[in-house]
Amino acid sequence: DQQVKQNSPSLSVQEGRISILNCDYTNSMFDYFLWYKKYPAEGPTFLISISSIKDKNEDGRFTVFLNKSAKHLSLHIVPSQPGDSAVYFCAARDDKIIFGKGTRLHILP
């Protein structure tokens, strides 16, 4: 039973537009959420995080939104750039960190 779900396996976005990646979770005990980015043949790298006591965290072009009542978080990338093409993993923590299956983002020229 997946506790962290990324329902879109892939997403294509035009360069310069906004990319929105979504994530749902089922465990209300999660207190910290993270997004990781992964290029082929490399390990995932940390991108941005948010505590459960907040609803928004911004870092440059990346913003994460958390809706606790809906058990939903999203990652916004604006403007999208070619180097953003990668697999994005949503992750959540109670006593350990659980990852979703990932969403492959393609930035189109």
Added chain:
Amino acid sequence: DAGVIQSPRHEVTEMGQEVTLRCKPISGHDYLFWYRQTMMRGLELLIYFNNNVPIDDSGMPEDRFSAKMPNASFSTLKIQPSEPRDSAVYFCASSLGGNSPLHFGNGTRLTVT
């Protein structure tokens, strides 16, 4: 800082053979994690250690899998005997704990024929 170092990068072996994956965490990190990535299940947590002690191994698929951390700078994940369904990319990660993020190695791609 060299980051988390995993070896080998690729491993091809025959069914029934023993496989040992190795990991060197970032110096000073108290937590070490082993994850497995497959198309079907994404990134699954297999086991994690705190201060060299296994804390949660509930993700280890079966008794064929074992992990050790004999000291703060080295961990192994062993599969004996290996099976074709073990084919995956295995990642090691380390962290300082708390809200500090995980730092991943580049993974070991295991193929069992």
